[in-house]
Amino acid sequence: MDGIHDMGGMHGFGKVAPEKNEPVFHARWEGRCLALNRAMGAIGAWSIDEGRAGIEALPPEVYLASSYYGKWALRLQNMVVARGLAGADEIAAGRALRPDNVLNRKLQTADVPRTLTRGSYARTPQSEARFKVGEAVRAKNIHPPTHTRLPRYARGHVGVIEAIRGCHVFPDSIAVGAGENPQWLYTVVFDGRELWGETSEPTLKVSIEAFEPYLDAVKDL
Amino acid sequence: MAGHHDDAEQDASELSEMQLRVRALETVLTEKGYVDPAALDAMIEAYETKIGPHIGAAIVAKAWNDPEFKRALLADATKAVQSLGLISRVGDHLIATENTPAVHNMIVCTLCSCYPWEVLGLPPVWYKSAPYRSRAVNDARGVLADFGLSLPPDVQIRVWDSTAETRFIVLPMRPGGTEGWSDERLAALVTRDCMIGTGLPNSPQEMA
Numbered sequence: 001m002d003g004i005h006d007m008g009g010m011h012g013f014g015k016v017a018p019e020k021n022e023p024v025f026h027a028r029w030e031g032r033c034l035a036l037n038r039a040m041g042a043i044g045a046w047s048i049d050e051g052r053a054g055i056e057a058l059p060p061e062v063y064l065a066s067s068y069y070g071k072w073a074l075r076l077q078n079m080v081v082a083r084g085l086a087g088a089d090e091i092a093a094g095r096a097l098r099p100d101n102v103l104n105r106k107l108q109t110a111d112v113p114r115t116l117t118r119g120s121y122a123r124t125p126q127s128e129a130r131f132k133v134g135e136a137v138r139a140k141n142i143h144p145p146t147h148t149r150l151p152r153y154a155r156g157h158v159g160v161i162e163a164i165r166g167c168h169v170f171p172d173s174i175a176v177g178a179g180e181n182p183q184w185l186y187t188v189v190f191d192g193r194e195l196w197g198e199t200s201e202p203t204l205k206v207s208i209e210a211f212e213p214y215l216d217a218v219k220d221l
Numbered sequence: 222m223a224g225h226h227d228d229a230e231q232d233a234s235e236l237s238e239m240q241l242r243v244r245a246l247e248t249v250l251t252e253k254g255y256v257d258p259a260a261l262d263a264m265i266e267a268y269e270t271k272i273g274p275h276i277g278a279a280i281v282a283k284a285w286n287d288p289e290f291k292r293a294l295l296a297d298a299t300k301a302v303q304s305l306g307l308i309s310r311v312g313d314h315l316i317a318t319e320n321t322p323a324v325h326n327m328i329v330c331t332l333c334s335c336y337p338w339e340v341l342g343l344p345p346v347w348y349k350s351a352p353y354r355s356r357a358v359n360d361a362r363g364v365l366a367d368f369g370l371s372l373p374p375d376v377q378i379r380v381w382d383s384t385a386e387t388r389f390i391v392l393p394m395r396p397g398g399t400e401g402w403s404d405e406r407l408a409a410l411v412t413r414d415c416m417i418g419t420g421l422p423n424s425p426q427e428m429a
Contacts (some may be wrong), residue, residue, distance in 0.1 A: 008331030008358045008382065013351040016367040022345050024269045029243040034268070034343075035261035036247055043255060048386075052333055068334065068349045073242050086249045094245040096252035107256045112263040116272065117339065120313040121386040144407075149384045151331050153358060165314070165387055185385050196359050203377045206358050209385035 001053075002143055004060035004150060009153040009196070018064055019087060030069040037072050039107040042115045049171040053147040054079045112207055123182035125167040129212070130184065135161045136218040137188060145174035150214040154206075159190040163205060176205065184212040257311075273342035276307050277390055278411035280340060282315075282404040285395040295319055298390065302340065309413075315340065319392040324377045327365075327418030328389045329357035335383035337390050341413060348417065358382060369420045391418045398425045 007013075025031040041051060054075040055063075063071065080086045090097050107115070131137055141156040142148070149171045165185040173181035192204030250256050280302055284291040293301040298315040311330050317338060318326045330336065331354045337346040347353050361378040372378070380410065381389045393415040399407060411426060414420030 005332055007351055007355040010351075010355040013355045016350065016352045016356070016364055016419075017348050018347045018368060018419075019345065022275075023266075024273075024343055026346075027240070029237075029238075029240040031265040032247055032261060033239075033243045035264040036243070036250060037255065037260060038264060039256045042249070046398070054376065055333065064351070067239075068346065072240055073239055073246070076246055077242065080246070080250070085255065086253060090249045090253075091242075091245050094248055096249050096339075099289050101254040103255065106254050109257060109260045109263050112260050112267070115264060116267055116404070118313060118386070118388075122313060149332060151382065151384060152298060153331075163228075165385070168386060171385075183386070186382075187387075189379075192359075200359070201378065202363055203375065204359075204361055205377060206380045208382045209387050211385070 001056050001145055001147060003056045004063045005056045005154050008151045014113070033069045033073045033076070036074050038115055040076065040085075042111060043103055043105040043107050044104060045083065045085060047169075047174050049076065049147055049169075049175040051079070052171075053175045056147060060102050077213075115118075121169045122166045123169060123180060125184070126182070129186075130166075131161045131164075131186060131212070131215065131217070133161050133164060137161060137186075137210075137215040138218050139188070139208075140214055140216055142214070144172065146161065148172050148214075150210065151208060153195055154188075154190065154210075157190055157194050159188040159194070159207075162189045163187040165209065168200050168211070170213070172211070172213070183213050186210050186212070188213070188215065244397065246421055268343055270372060272418065274340075274411075275338070275408070275412035276342075277340040277413070277416045278408040279307055279404065280305065280317075280390070281392060281411045281416065282407035284392055285399075285407055286402075286404055291392075294392065299323050316387055316389050318379070318381065318389055320394050322376075322394070324379050325372055325418065326379045326389075326391045327357060327361055328381050328391060329354060330383040331355070332382075332384060335386075335388065337349040337388040340390055341416060345413070367416065370420060382390065391416050393422050396422050396424045408429065 055071050058071060058074055077091055081088045085102055136158055137149060138158045141152045167182045168185045170181040170183040173179055188209050188210045189205055189207040192200035195206060251258055284294050294317045298317040299313055318333050320326055334349040335343055358380055383389060394408055410423045412420050415422045
């Protein structure tokens with residue numbers, strides 16, 4: 001989706017403003033919001049990429065005006081309602097009006113340690129990797145209206161395969177309910193001038209983690 | 222209400238929209254039996270007290286003192302960090318990338334906020350902000366300047382955009398004047414930002 005979330009290379013957002021001695025959370029609700037989102041993911045309400053797609057689905061003006069955990073709160077509310085896990089009427093009322101748990105699962109304290117460790121997204125390859133380290137590839141010029149992890153700034157540009165990271169769950173598939181559809185994952189490194197033109201910092205190199213379906217072979221380099 | 226730090230003690234009228242929204246979500250999801258609030262407490266406590274950049278700092282210090290560990294870390298950071306026993310089990314797909322006099326590494330997630338939580342804790346606000354996410358990939362030296370960092374003009378700036386489930390940690394260069402230092406002493410020089418690539422480790426003089 002060519003959304004506001006795909007920010008790489010945009011102008012106009014100003015300086016980075018680091019905060020000295022920043023607390024982990026700036027308000028109590030931020031911690032509750034983080035934990036609720038993680039909890040729902042941990043009991044299988046949605047996958048990590050479905051969750052990202054939920055953030056990307058926020059209207060751009062809401063996305064830009066909301067704090068980080070504010071976006072998480074809106075995503076949680078939207079997805080809980082969209083998936084029928086709770087009703088909009090219940091969230092408006094601030095209490096459950098029906099005692100149903102459609103997942104029939106509950107996140108308990110004993111489950112917490114496993115939620116603190118990331119899961120594995122590597123899967124057994126069903127075929128050989130198409131590209132080799134050192135090979136030139138072109139990122140495809142694609143504009144799917146659904147979730148993708150190929151950033152706009154890389155599309156159409158030529159980079160070099162630097163590493164093969166194994167075969168991983170394919171975000172573009174799982175985010176639309178089309179299964180894990182595992183694909184080879186590569187680190188592809190681009191020269192700054194290839195991405196940004198002659199005015200690029202000459203010393204800049206940028207890499208993305210690119211799934212095989214994002215890439216075409218470049219024969220003539 | 223002066224003197225009250227727990228928002229549960231405040232009047233509803235004083236709660237912000239987000240506080241109210243999140244409270245409603247927690248109540249509904251708890252009453253429907255999806256979550257136990259005690260489990261949420263435990264998660265929050267872990268991120269506030271147990272999981273943070275001190276874990277990454279211990280990894281970096283160990284790599285500075287132990288060439289064998291450094292080799293293992295750069296070859297397979299997931300496996301190498303696992304062997305330290307600092308955390309119950311590190312998540313998969315951790316990649317360590319080494320700064321050298323010729324190359325400075327910097328980590329970003331332009332699409333969302335991907336960050337190596339298990340070794341650095343939760344990301345700071347600036348890491349998730351539009352200025353960092355937009356500029357890291359095309360104005361890396363400008364971003365470093367925002368952090369007060371200026372690198373020699375011939376140093377290559379290598380930016381890693383975390384666009385998949387691989388996660389990155391920068392292995393900074395060991396500061397001079399630290400020969401013979403213990404892992405613990407070295408770890409005190411390792412800042413969060415130097416493991417993201419927007420800073421350098423503290424120098425021994427700064428610590429004196």
